[in-house]
Amino acid sequence: MDDRKRVALEGVDRRLIGSTPKLVCEGAWKLFGPGAEEFLNARGGTATLDEIGTAGLVSAVRNVDLAVQAGESFVVMGLSGCGKSTLLRCLSRITELTAGRITLDGRDLGSLSRDELVDLRRHKMGMVFQHFALLPHLTVLENVAFPLRIQGRTAAEREARARELIEVVGLGGREQHFPRQLSGGQQQRVGIARSLAVNPEVWFLDEPFSALDPLIRSEMQEEFLRLRNMFSTTIVFITHDLDEAVRLATRIAIMRDGEIIQTDTPEQLILRPANSYVEEFTRRIPRAKVLTVGSVMRASTNVETRPSSDSVVRVDAKICDVAAAVLAATGPVRVANSTGSVVGSLDRETVISVLADTRSR
Amino acid sequence: MSTRNDSPVGSSGNLRSISRRLGGAWPWFVGLFVTAVLAATSDDVASRRGWVWWRDYPEGWVRSPADVISRATKWLVNEATFGLFSFTQFTRAISFVIERPYGWARAILVDGFMDGVGRRADQIVPPLSWIAVIVLVAALGRHASNRRLAVLIAALFAYLAVFGQWASAMVTLSSMVIAVPIGVAIGLGLGIASYRSARVERLSTPVLDLMQTIPTFAYLVPILFFFGFGPVAALFATIIYAMPPMARITTLSLRGVPSDIKDFGEMIGCSTRQMTWRVLVPTAKAGLMVGVNQVIMLSLNMVIIASMIGAGGLGFDVLESLRRLDIGRGLEAGLAIVALAIALDRLSQAYAVRDTGAVRASRRASLVVGAVVVATFALGYVIEAVRNYPASLGVTSGSFWDDLISWINVNYYDTLEAIKLFVLDGFMLPVKRLFLATPWWWWVVGLGAVGWALGRVRLAITVMSLTAFIALVGLWEFAMFTVYLCSVSVIVAMLIGVPLGVWAAHNERASRVIGVVIDTLQTLPSFVYLIPVVMLFRVGDFTAFIAIVLYALAPAVRYTWHGIREIDAQVVEAATVSGCTPRQLLTRVKLPLALPEILLGLNQTIMLALSMLVITALVGTRDLGQEVYVALVKASTGRGIVAGLCIAFIAIVADRLIAAAARSARERYRPEQV
Ligand SMILES: Nc1ncnc2c1ncn2[C@@H]1O[C@H](COP(=O)(O)OP(=O)(O)O)[C@@H](O)[C@H]1O
Numbered sequence A: 001m002d003d004r005k006r007v008a009l010e011g012v013d014r015r016l017i018g019s020t021p022k023l024v025c026e027g028a029w030k031l032f033g034p035g036a037e038e039f040l041n042a043r044g045g046t047a048t049l050d051e052i053g054t055a056g057l058v059s060a061v062r063n064v065d066l067a068v069q070a071g072e073s074f075v076v077m078g079l080s081g082c083g084k085s086t087l088l089r090c091l092s093r094i095t096e097l098t099a100g101r102i103t104l105d106g107r108d109l110g111s112l113s114r115d116e117l118v119d120l121r122r123h124k125m126g127m128v129f130q131h132f133a134l135l136p137h138l139t140v141l142e143n144v145a146f147p148l149r150i151q152g153r154t155a156a157e158r159e160a161r162a163r164e165l166i167e168v169v170g171l172g173g174r175e176q177h178f179p180r181q182l183s184g185g186q187q188q189r190v191g192i193a194r195s196l197a198v199n200p201e202v203w204f205l206d207e208p209f210s211a212l213d214p215l216i217r218s219e220m221q222e223e224f225l226r227l228r229n230m231f232s233t234t235i236v237f238i239t240h241d242l243d244e245a246v247r248l249a250t251r252i253a254i255m256r257d258g259e260i261i262q263t264d265t266p267e268q269l270i271l272r273p274a275n276s277y278v279e280e281f282t283r284r285i286p287r288a289k290v291l292t293v294g295s296v297m298r299a300s301t302n303v304e305t306r307p308s309s310d311s312v313v314r315v316d317a318k319i320c321d322v323a324a325a326v327l328a329a330t331g332p333v334r335v336a337n338s339t340g341s342v343v344g345s346l347d348r349e350t351v352i353s354v355l356a357d358t359r360s361r
Numbered sequence B: 001m002s003t004r005n006d007s008p009v010g011s012s013g014n015l016r017s018i019s020r021r022l023g024g025a026w027p028w029f030v031g032l033f034v035t036a037v038l039a040a041t042s043d044d045v046a047s048r049r050g051w052v053w054w055r056d057y058p059e060g061w062v063r064s065p066a067d068v069i070s071r072a073t074k075w076l077v078n079e080a081t082f083g084l085f086s087f088t089q090f091t092r093a094i095s096f097v098i099e100r101p102y103g104w105a106r107a108i109l110v111d112g113f114m115d116g117v118g119r120r121a122d123q124i125v126p127p128l129s130w131i132a133v134i135v136l137v138a139a140l141g142r143h144a145s146n147r148r149l150a151v152l153i154a155a156l157f158a159y160l161a162v163f164g165q166w167a168s169a170m171v172t173l174s175s176m177v178i179a180v181p182i183g184v185a186i187g188l189g190l191g192i193a194s195y196r197s198a199r200v201e202r203l204s205t206p207v208l209d210l211m212q213t214i215p216t217f218a219y220l221v222p223i224l225f226f227f228g229f230g231p232v233a234a235l236f237a238t239i240i241y242a243m244p245p246m247a248r249i250t251t252l253s254l255r256g257v258p259s260d261i262k263d264f265g266e267m268i269g270c271s272t273r274q275m276t277w278r279v280l281v282p283t284a285k286a287g288l289m290v291g292v293n294q295v296i297m298l299s300l301n302m303v304i305i306a307s308m309i310g311a312g313g314l315g316f317d318v319l320e321s322l323r324r325l326d327i328g329r330g331l332e333a334g335l336a337i338v339a340l341a342i343a344l345d346r347l348s349q350a351y352a353v354r355d356t357g358a359v360r361a362s363r364r365a366s367l368v369v370g371a372v373v374v375a376t377f378a379l380g381y382v383i384e385a386v387r388n389y390p391a392s393l394g395v396t397s398g399s400f401w402d403d404l405i406s407w408i409n410v411n412y413y414d415t416l417e418a419i420k421l422f423v424l425d426g427f428m429l430p431v432k433r434l435f436l437a438t439p440w441w442w443w444v445v446g447l448g449a450v451g452w453a454l455g456r457v458r459l460a461i462t463v464m465s466l467t468a469f470i471a472l473v474g475l476w477e478f479a480m481f482t483v484y485l486c487s488v489s490v491i492v493a494m495l496i497g498v499p500l501g502v503w504a505a506h507n508e509r510a511s512r513v514i515g516v517v518i519d520t521l522q523t524l525p526s527f528v529y530l531i532p533v534v535m536l537f538r539v540g541d542f543t544a545f546i547a548i549v550l551y552a553l554a555p556a557v558r559y560t561w562h563g564i565r566e567i568d569a570q571v572v573e574a575a576t577v578s579g580c581t582p583r584q585l586l587t588r589v590k591l592p593l594a595l596p597e598i599l600l601g602l603n604q605t606i607m608l609a610l611s612m613l614v615i616t617a618l619v620g621t622r623d624l625g626q627e628v629y630v631a632l633v634k635a636s637t638g639r640g641i642v643a644g645l646c647i648a649f650i651a652i653v654a655d656r657l658i659a660a661a662a663r664s665a666r667e668r669y670r671p672e673q674v
């Protein structure tokens, strides 16, 4: 287990993530049904899917460990029904765990009183929902200001903040509209603005774009990336769409039947799938968009290159971005790190094989 | 047609299914056969062998709790204390809470504010002028929806003024403006408590069940005992009758709030109170307004019954004229109740679906209303016509109705009488004889067997003990009268209602007409049906029968219609493509698929029939309703409650059996929905 965790952090771009874990989940179990806790205790804290099924319980989350680093975009990916939403609800303790521990900034959520928990949620967490969960009887402005109203802020304060956020998500001018007068994409923009109103330290998003049309979805993903840079919060993002995960994640946790099978950067998922399930899953990803030069180059410091080829590529560039340059060169190109020293070479054949996606099918 | 090639396979499949169906049905045929034999021989057995108990429940075995209940209520009123306060103080407290606001409502709408008491009181402030009230309700209509609704409501209220029903209508309206908010508030509170706590729900569900199935008459007696004759008792009874649906609908609508929205409330750290009042209740508003509408309609339904224990107003007028057989006046007051019902129904429905975003309370409208109130108030001192609608401008249709009825009676007496005799002799009396001749114990055993077939041991035990209770308290014969009247009416209501429902589901134009008719039938308070029927057929079983059929028809139509419309269009298409004729489509596909809904409709029809039965006791039936009514007149608490419980038990038995049948039909035809 520890080994897996260590591996999980390898290869992560350290500039994107702080080194301190913000949100940690250890040995988390969630089983639905009466007597779940006794059932699990009686088995020494572990059970197989079959045993759970035979006991008449529904398994949602099984023995999940994860550590979300401050400032990272942690994506949980899995097919529908595998327990992603339940996991997310456990992370914010909307649902009580059957077993395990969740800590936020080192504080055990399970030990908090109801009041402390309410306070924590009010000030530190924000959440975006798949079906928007806007209040139908309130205007856009009132919806966005709602969390602040619950906190008891003054009317002037919450209106100012709400207007600001509505502007940020590009809905300026629609403050007085009601949710049903907006398109799906616009409604989700309201949901996003609302979740950011309290300036959350942890931002949960549960399949926020799954209910939208593909075109709008892609537009909203752009929007998400933009907001992520603006707000720099810690993000836990749930999706069942691998492309979306790859596009938005610093790290991805692949979930299946309530378990996390592998947690890694998109690149590592492709290069070192933990098992055939992950491999199967990641096969569809265009490798050139994920793999960096560093992961496929031939490493060595004294690279023999023809004089004509003086082009240099960066070690952390994506293959798709350097492909044209490499293919145009007459021989292997040099690869340099951020300080400019040469760390290896990259030849045409490698780039072509990545572009052609020549993995066993 | 290539599909014809498949028909051998199809028909052999059908044969198999028919034989299977028959195979499954044989116990039912045996049961019916045994029933027939027992009914035919029970007289013989009873007289020849002297086994009277074989047919009728012997009087010596009767153990009625009526006396105990009567004594218990006396004790409650005279002696019971809860430590800090006595029961009587408790009822007085309730009176106080209801009486004060009712007094104000009446002062505003009817009496004006008085100085002093009794006859020598002087009116210091007059009530609202009829013009002001009409403008006010029209403004509400505009606020809820649009100008059309405003005009409709104004017209309905103007009708009250023109036809001389204003004063009575305002008395009724003042009890409505008290009963409805209290009923809504209690229902909402109870519904929220049940939503939050499983224990509260477990406790309240059976109580609400009982409140809805016990006929109102049954609790009029104890209420009369506790609160005395007067508007408070009437309001209390109305609230008890009208509140349960609000509680249920509240719980249901809160449950129906999308889980995302509940999670959202949790996520932003709502306190329990914020969660309820800021998130759940506003989100569930549309559903809750349906509950409010139900409370209004049920309160109006109680108007006439409540007037038996002291509510004045339109209900009292109807009851009085019914007693004096003054059809014209009764019908006029009844129509006034209908006008009030339609106005309040439309208004509350408009609020339910109101576009929150469209208009927020317009300040100008409130100004106009305020101005009219002040102006009419001032003018009222100068011009009498502003204060009270001038009688000289009034119209009365009373004599018209009287003339119409007597014209019909003069010209068609024989025809009507022939119809009545035909139905009585050909249909109703045979059923009655069958029911009365079937031995009581066979009812208990047979219903138990049906319960076992549909729901195993638990249902069987429930059904048998409820049925046996009726025999034990010595009301078996009355109960059989009730069951017989209820059965014949329900059978006929279903025979008319189901085809109408099928027709409405298939024909756009028919559906529009039927929809309006059904809506109207459902808005009418039950008593209103009774008046013209009594006039044409006089008192008796047949009159009760007609009134019950009319009253209970609506759910039969509505549920069938709904059930057929909800069938998956793909299933129908598949059947059509595989060569079903329209008739086959209906009998083999649509009706079986709609069966669960039709059974629910049957259930509702029975419930409505039972509630109407109690009312028809007024026209001289000999059933449990009559027993309750007599108890009411004699203020005999125990007797009334026991008879009321028997009616409730009949309702519960029917309800449980049909619900179980609907469930098994659903399992058979639509397993994916179970
Ligand atoms: N409240 C609940 N009661 C019982 N079972 C539940 C509940 N919530 C979720 N489940 C079950 O847990 C499993 C995981 O559900 P969920 O977390 O919603 O999956 P996902 O979000 O990945 O689609 C599913 O099998 C679901 O049926």
Ligand SMILES: [Mg+2]
Residues within 6 Å of the ligand: A084, A085, A086, A207
């Ligand atoms: Mg989900």
